Amino acid sequence: MYDYMKAMKRQFCPDTKSQYRTETERLHHLLSQRLNRPNRRLLLHLVDEQGMLLEAETLTAFTSGFKLAVGLAKELSLEGLYSFDQDEERRTAAACAASKIALHKTIEVPRQGQRR
DSSP states (O other): OHHHHHHHHHSSOOOOHHHHHHHHHHHHHHHHHHHHHHHHHHHHHHHHHHHHHHHHHHHHHHHHHHHHHHHHHHHHHHOOOHHHHHHHHHHHHHHHHHHHHHHHHHOOOOOOOOOO
């Protein structure tokens, strides 16, 4: 399932890395010039670890969203598709029924032998 989710993510999620690649490369070049060799290796290791963490987090978020969508689809298939018109008809019928009950309660019908 992991491979399937990775393929789905690649297909349906846009690649945002390209937006930040130029700035990242510029900053990397500046830091490489200022750091000595052991610190550059450490920096590269840090950047690699952050990249792997980000990849894992985005895949987890995508998988969670996909599972949520499947759950919603299952729920909707059990209930049937939503119709705004049918919902409005039900709401209007309920409002009419409620107003008839309220109207009936406010008008007292005189009992036999009583005057109004």
